[in-house]
Amino acid sequence: MSLLPVIVSRKFKKPKRNLFEEFSVKDLGPLKYFLGIEVAKTKDGLVLSQCKYTLDILKDCGKLGCKPSSFPIEHGLKLDKGENEPSIDGNQYRRLVGRLRYHQATRPDITYYVNVLSQFVADPRSNHLEAVNRVLRYLKATPGQGILLSHVGDPVLTAYCDSDWLGCSFTRRSRTRYFLLLDGTPISWKTKKQSVISRSSAEAEYRAMASTVSEVIWVRWLLGELQVHISSPTPLFCDNQAARDIANNPVFHERTNHVEMDCYFVRERVESKEIIPMKISSTMQVADLLTKGLTSQQLLFLLDKIGIANLHASS
Template sequence: MKIPQGFSKEGETRVCRLRKSLYGLKQASRNWYQKFTSSLLDLGFHQCKADYSLFIRKQGSNIVAILIYVDDVIMVGNNNEIVQETKNELNRLFSIKDLGGLKYFLGIKVARTSKGLVLSQRKYTLDILEDCGLQGCRPSSFPMEPSLKLDKEATRPKVDGGRYRRLVGRLLYLQATRPDITYAVNVLSQFVSDPRQSHLDVVHRVLRYLKATLGQGILLSRENNYKLVGYCDADWLGCPFSRRSRTGYLLLLGGAPISWKTKKQSVVSRSSAEAEYRSMASTTSEILWMRWLLQELDVPSDGPTPLFCDNQAALHIANNPVFHERTKHVEMDCYFVRERVETKEIQPLNINSSMQIADLFTKSLGAPQLILLLGKLGVIDLHAPT
């Protein structure tokens, strides 16, 4: 930081005193977070232990929750007067801008329907298609060819790495409301360091699928149903060049998807049961965190959370208290899952492979199976013809 011209003379040792650090400094974001956090704590809010960006204040049966992302804030509550009082206090401290009812947040559109709230990213998707010049492309009914195994394709021609990384990065953010492209984007993100023409062709296939489903989004039903359900699956030796399996899981709250993930496992699994069990352990960790978060929001969790898996061997290991010699290489995951089963926090259950929703996150599916699973996932298209 330099003293402006005209305020300093040669030989002087005066310095500037910093009064506010909102923008332009390394410590600006941390200072803003500390300032906003301390102000909310002074207003009677407490910081959620499961998510430090969430603040909750309870007054009897009234509750107000504030979720912050840098300087963007969502505020919800069950008493309009208390919510307005909180807004007035924040406006006095920070001079906030009240945008009214929630319509857009970080590029995500929130639409209110008779069934509940629908979260979508239609405008964001249109911007991607416009930047790529694919507004008039031929739509596709599924994002990736079934059973397609992408490799490094060292003999194929190279493409512009910056363009490829930009497209994949934008698709990564689009996953916030589009779980149906999560698997394809996970596969494509493995080749950002050295993209080839075959990889870019698959990206364009995903964009053609998005063109066909522009208005698709997640429905958060207005029905008072707080049942938490988990699904987990694994693709054994799914990566063709590292032979690592892929973990995929999904959590539904009241039939609406609230958490999902696709990730390559850190080690090679020696059996399909081991791959499925590692996936089950990852899903159990997410369920425990979600139950903790719901508990802080006063959302009841009656009984253990059902966790559906389509692998019989993994289910037997989870429910059997006897430790088998051949499962010692997954000993930590075994003890972790069994402990949660014994404390009745989760309940592993079997499900038919054709009805396993988590298949969306471990393999590419054709149009019929994709449409079937998306219907069970709570995904709707606001702009689809009725």
């Protein structure tokens, strides 16, 4: 997911005039609602949320009166294919998962769970539907939650990457996950299974690092095209010591042969001062939002760290 165009549009002083000169457009006034995304102005900036979209989902599936939940999935829960579980209506399941996929535009906190639930759309079972209902209960508790686009000064791009080694319970593939923040606002995030099975945690982490570096290079280029120049290296926070050592070590070892291409790619960007690998503790790693179920306390801590706001939260 990416919100970069929304962020950088604030950098132009006269965007409407430029659009009117090039295209035939109509001014609809201040932006409040577009494609299911609500835009609210606050003293801290703009909040992008999907409250109406959330309530529509709950109403359509008869969950408006359900009991709210403080977290979207049980901590440590590992969903499998559920071959011994009863089958359910596949059309209903696919519709719900599809609508949740669009909900990720302003809710990075459900991205991991939607990614996991999407694996079972071909043959959904009752345990998968129970997990979807748990996500809906979480959305019921936080309908006005969304991304805060804060007032910014000089642009600062920050990246976080992580991986869960052998995280998929039935393919044993690890997941790559990353977060990119511009001035503390999430602009791009992703969680995806890696294409091959990693033979060590360092290999899984390094593959995740290479994917993150690729995204960082693209975002830096795009920002430059939009006249938002970032001259300093982008900090890349990784909690795996071995992956950071490989990125900073110019000497290849036999144990790195199976990720040689990624090693060259990342190391080249480190030497060109476009990125700089940084240490971070596992408790501060915001990419954990994209790879595993968290406790309610840890979830709230990480959401606050990436600038997630809740318009309906009690003050």
